[in-house]
Amino acid sequence: MASAAAGSQAAGKSRKPDRKVRILIGKPGLDGHDRGAKIIARALRDAGFEIIYTGLHQTPEMIVNAAAQEDVDGIGLSILSGAHNYLLPRIVSMLKEKKMGDVVVFGGGIIPDEDIPKLRKKGVDRVFTPGTTLQEIVAYVKERVRPRK
Amino acid sequence: MYDKKRSRKISDGRKRWEAETLGKTLKRSPERLSRFSTVSDEEIGALYTPDLLDGFDYGKELSFPGEYPYTRGVQPSMYRGRLWTMRQFAGYGSAEDTNARFKYLLDQGQTGLSTAFHFPTLMGYDSDSPRARGEVGKCGVAIDSLKDMEILFDGIPLDKVTTSMTINGPAAMVFAMYLAVGEKQGVPSEKLGGTIQNDILKEYIAQHAWIFPPEPSMRIITDILGYCAERVPKWNTISISGYHIREAGSTAVQELPFTIADGIAYVKAGIEAGVPVDKFAPRLSFFFNAHMDFFEEIAKYRAARRMWARIMKERFKAKDENSWKLRFHTQTAGCTLTAQQPQNNIARVALQALSAVLGGTQSLHTNSMDETLALPTEHAATVALRTQQIIAEESGAAHSIDPLGGSFFVERLTGEMEAKAMAYIEKIDDMGGMVAAIKRGYPQREIADAAFHHQRLVDAMEKKIVGVNCYKMEENLPIPILKIDENVERMQVARTREVRAKRNGKRVKSRIDALKEASLSSANLMPVLLDAVREYATLGEVCDALRETMGTYTDPAMF
Numbered sequence: 001m002a003s004a005a006a007g008s009q010a011a012g013k014s015r016k017p018d019r020k021v022r023i024l025i026g027k028p029g030l031d032g033h034d035r036g037a038k039i040i041a042r043a044l045r046d047a048g049f050e051i052i053y054t055g056l057h058q059t060p061e062m063i064v065n066a067a068a069q070e071d072v073d074g075i076g077l078s079i080l081s082g083a084h085n086y087l088l089p090r091i092v093s094m095l096k097e098k099k100m101g102d103v104v105v106f107g108g109g110i111i112p113d114e115d116i117p118k119l120r121k122k123g124v125d126r127v128f129t130p131g132t133t134l135q136e137i138v139a140y141v142k143e144r145v146r147p148r149k
Numbered sequence: 150m151y152d153k154k155r156s157r158k159i160s161d162g163r164k165r166w167e168a169e170t171l172g173k174t175l176k177r178s179p180e181r182l183s184r185f186s187t188v189s190d191e192e193i194g195a196l197y198t199p200d201l202l203d204g205f206d207y208g209k210e211l212s213f214p215g216e217y218p219y220t221r222g223v224q225p226s227m228y229r230g231r232l233w234t235m236r237q238f239a240g241y242g243s244a245e246d247t248n249a250r251f252k253y254l255l256d257q258g259q260t261g262l263s264t265a266f267h268f269p270t271l272m273g274y275d276s277d278s279p280r281a282r283g284e285v286g287k288c289g290v291a292i293d294s295l296k297d298m299e300i301l302f303d304g305i306p307l308d309k310v311t312t313s314m315t316i317n318g319p320a321a322m323v324f325a326m327y328l329a330v331g332e333k334q335g336v337p338s339e340k341l342g343g344t345i346q347n348d349i350l351k352e353y354i355a356q357h358a359w360i361f362p363p364e365p366s367m368r369i370i371t372d373i374l375g376y377c378a379e380r381v382p383k384w385n386t387i388s389i390s391g392y393h394i395r396e397a398g399s400t401a402v403q404e405l406p407f408t409i410a411d412g413i414a415y416v417k418a419g420i421e422a423g424v425p426v427d428k429f430a431p432r433l434s435f436f437f438n439a440h441m442d443f444f445e446e447i448a449k450y451r452a453a454r455r456m457w458a459r460i461m462k463e464r465f466k467a468k469d470e471n472s473w474k475l476r477f478h479t480q481t482a483g484c485t486l487t488a489q490q491p492q493n494n495i496a497r498v499a500l501q502a503l504s505a506v507l508g509g510t511q512s513l514h515t516n517s518m519d520e521t522l523a524l525p526t527e528h529a530a531t532v533a534l535r536t537q538q539i540i541a542e543e544s545g546a547a548h549s550i551d552p553l554g555g556s557f558f559v560e561r562l563t564g565e566m567e568a569k570a571m572a573y574i575e576k577i578d579d580m581g582g583m584v585a586a587i588k589r590g591y592p593q594r595e596i597a598d599a600a601f602h603h604q605r606l607v608d609a610m611e612k613k614i615v616g617v618n619c620y621k622m623e624e625n626l627p628i629p630i631l632k633i634d635e636n637v638e639r640m641q642v643a644r645t646r647e648v649r650a651k652r653n654g655k656r657v658k659s660r661i662d663a664l665k666e667a668s669l670s671s672a673n674l675m676p677v678l679l680d681a682v683r684e685y686a687t688l689g690e691v692c693d694a695l696r697e698t699m700g701t702y703t704d705p706a707m708f
Contacts (some may be wrong), residue, residue: 025708030268030284032357035398035484038597038708039604055706056357057272059280081268082523082633086283112522112630130488130521131617133608 020050021145024072026063027056028091031081036108040076043134044141060087064094067103074145077107084111084119092123104145108132151199160200171195188442188612189400190602191565197557205560210455214550218458220451220563221551222509223474228547234512235537236313238480240265240290241524242637244300247290251305253527257534262305262343263313263514265289266323271358273319273692276641285638288524293645294687298326299333308336312343313388313478313512318360320347321369322691325678328381332683344385344434344478347373350411350583354592356393357704360692363584365699369674370415371422374429376675385434387415388478394592395438396484398600401449404438405566406573407583407592409456413574414583416465430461431471434511439501440482446501447553448562450508453477456567479505480514486521489616491628494518499536506546507553513537523630590707597708645687652685660684661694668698 025041027034034056045051052070054063067075075095077088084107092105107119108128116127125144128137151159185193212218215225224230237254239262240247251262267289269281275293276285285291292298302312307330316323324345331341349366352359359366370387377386391408399407412433419429435453439446457475461467481501486494495518502515515533517525525533541547553559580586587593606612613619660681667677681691 030272030274030280030358031288032352033396034357034704035396035600039398039601041708042597042601043604051708053706053708055704057704081284082287083268083283110521110523113627131614133618134604135608 019147020048021074021141021147022050022052022070022072023074023076023141023145024052024054024063024067024070025076025078026054026058026066026091027078028058028060028063028087029079029081029083030057031079031083032056033080033109034078036080037076037078039134040078040108040137043138044076047138047142049141060090060094063091064098064100067095068098068100071148072103073148074104074106074141076141077105078109079107079111080109082110084109085115088119088124089122096123102148106140106144108137156200156203159198163196163198163200166196187401187445188440188603189402189445189599190606191400191402191445197561199557201561202557202564205564210560210564211554217462217470217473218455219474220455221554223454223476223511227509227550228506228541229550232541232547233506233510234261234311235259235534235541236261236263236478236512236514237530237534238263238265238313238315238514239530240267241288241631242286242290242633243641244290244292244297246286246637248301248303248305250527250530251301254530254534255305255310257531258538259534261311261313261512264301264315266314266316267291268358270323270688271316271318273322273360273688273696275687275689276638276645278689281638283638285641286633291637291641292323292326292688293641294648294685295326295329295682296644296648296685298323298330302327302330302334306336307331307334308340313346314344315346317346317349317352317356318358318366319688319692320345320349321373321674321678322682322688324373325675325682326688328679329683338381340383341381342383344388345373346388346390346436348387348390348411348436350414350587351390351393351408353587353702354394354407354411355397355399355596356390359702361695361699362702363587365668365695366702367414367418367584368422371418371424372673372675374415374419375422375424376673377432378424378428380675382432384432386429386432388434388436389415390436392436392438392480394596395440395482397596398484398603399596400599400603401440401442401445402566402569403573403592403595403599405449405453405456406570406577407595408435408437409453409460409570410574410577410583410586412457413460413464413578416461417582420465426461426465426467427469427472430465430467431469431474435475435477437477437479437505437510438482439479439505439513441485441497441501443500443504444559444562445566446504447508448559448566450477450479450505450510451551451554451559451563452566452570454509455563456570476511478512478514479508479510481505481516483516483520486516486518487614487616488521490622491518491522493616494520495532495536498533499540502537503540503544503546506540507551509551519628519630522628524633526629526631528629590705593705593707648685649687657681657684657686657690661686661690664691665694665698668695
């Protein structure tokens with residue numbers, strides 16, 4: 001029963017350089033589809049990342065607060081409710097307000113192709129669509145997410 | 150299936166065939182795969198013969214359509230009498246938008262309505278709640294008050310159609326609004342027919358649109374059972390749903406027992422609340438997924454009927470035959486649709502729908518090809534409905550009852566499905582029933598494990614998905630998708646604020662107070678809820694009142 005909130009609350013000062021990369025997997029919005037989020041959380045954990053999973057029905061505030069508290073390096077957001085155009089940019093801008101603009105934000109779910117360039121412009125680093133393999137996502141996170149300074 | 154002597158002879162023949170005829174061929178060219186298995190990863194043999202059904206008793210295992218244990222179907226004449234109800238799940242945007250889609254579908258020959266609510270409604274929030282930002286009208290229709298419900302069913306006589314509503318956490322509240330629309334149309338509640346999903350246990354397990362913790366939620370459900378037994382006798386009070394359990398990643402062999410175990414929990418709760426079993430059990434219905442593995446699905450539906458009949462008769466001592474009959478709705482599996490080459494989804498849906506029909510479903514929703522991209526366009530929804538109509542009118546599949554009954558393969562699969570499902574049910578019984586099992590996270594964990602296992606098989610190409618891990622194409626033809634007008638949110642928020650401004654605020658407050666008081670007593674909540682929604686108390690207000698007295702539930706967030 002791996003659950004949220006495993007450990008370190010230290011705000012990144014006394015970190016060892018070789019520490020594990022910490023990823024928050026979040027479910028913003030009201031939809032209850034967590035199959036994808038949970039599978040990706042497990043795959044990333046198995047690949048050696050430290051995973052914090054928020055659980056369902058999170059507001060942008062809840063996600064950004066959890067990210068700050070857990071001092072994460074990347075945030076993966078899964079959304080299948082159609083509210084991505086509002087919620088994802090909102091989370092990115094709240095991170096910037098908290099001086100956490102360097103946290104890599106990526107997402108996935110039911111997101112029409114035409115919305116993806118707009119989301120990327122607003123600071124979502126990458127959007128994965130249905131049919132993506134776990135290997136692709138793990139490879140992306142390994143490549144893109146580094147421990148924050 | 151046959152007597153011992155004949156069975157032995159067939160078994161000997163089969164061994165000889167394996168060694169000689171088949172053996173020779175396999176030496177020359179081996180089978181394509183080292184192991185053949187269903188989409189649930191259950192192993193499948195090369196050939197099924199009668200000796201594999203040793204001890205099979207036709208009367209006990211199958212009997213006749215309309216007769217216990219209903220393996221061959223719940224109605225005596227099945228589709229020769231009346232086809233299944235073609236019931237397409239629909240809802241998007243405003244109540245006006247969805248009302249227009251309803252009327253269009255009825256004009257196209259659809260025979261029942263099925264309502265999809267947007268997420269704020271499913272979670273008991275009004276459209277002007279901060280929790281609703283960005284979600285209004287996106288994944289279903291926005292319903293905040295009786296006003297929206299009146300518009301949703303405007304021009305649709307509620308004594309002429311049956312309506313299914315996918316609503317769980319706030320099922321009682323939305324149902325009360327439907328009863329109130331009936332009153333306004335002059336249709337007495339005794340004449341209303343339809344279904345509320347009202348299956349909160351599978352919300353904790355899989356679909357995750359909950360409000361209150363399990364115990365108060367179960368109390369609301371037993372209030373509905375009691376109220377409908379007296380006042381809305383034609384209403385299906387719970388649609389006990391495996392659909393979402395399967396979509397969340399369970400196998401067929403988990404979908405079936407988890408669903409039946411939920412049913413057992415509701416029957417127990419009803420009896421414990423003092424409603425006689427035969428007063429409410431005939432109005433329980435089921436809802437299953439039609440996934441990709443054709444024969445496994447057919448076996449699942451047949452096993453489900455037989456299991457429920459035995460459980461209701463033997464375990465709960467129900468006397469009314471209607472309490473024994475498992476009637477079910479089916480929806481094709483959304484999670485099998487692919488964003489790649491989306492027209493291929495039409496073929497997937499057709500196969501899945503055919504399995505539901507051969508499995509004896511009472512009603513059916515066929516998914517649209519574009520549902521991995523967005524809510525369906527009118528064109529895609531029409532193709533999906535036509536798919537059912539082709540099965541009904543052209544394929545001949547509806548001519549004979551349970552046409553696969555007696556197939557060595559299907560009977561063996563049906564028996565295995567029942568045995569494996571009963572083992573799960575015993576395990577859940579040992580934990581103290583489904584409510585206790587949910588609190589331990591048992592079904593949730595089983596499903597997450599199965600989902601992960603399946604994804605690994607797909608990534609390893611051990612399970613093939615056309616267009617995703619084989620037969621890929623560089624260029625996909627884009628298909629048009631439905632866009633929800635961003636103005637819907639603004640207009641809906643304005644309407645709800647106008648409703649609040651125009652109603653009698655004092656009366657609303659007194660009705661809400663009465664509701665809170667009733668929730669702290671053992672009174673049936675349905676009459677007080679009806680009083681509140683008649684005065685245009687909004688869904689959010691009513692749910693907030695009960696959040697205060699009943700508490701809320703949050704995701705345990707395990708993965």
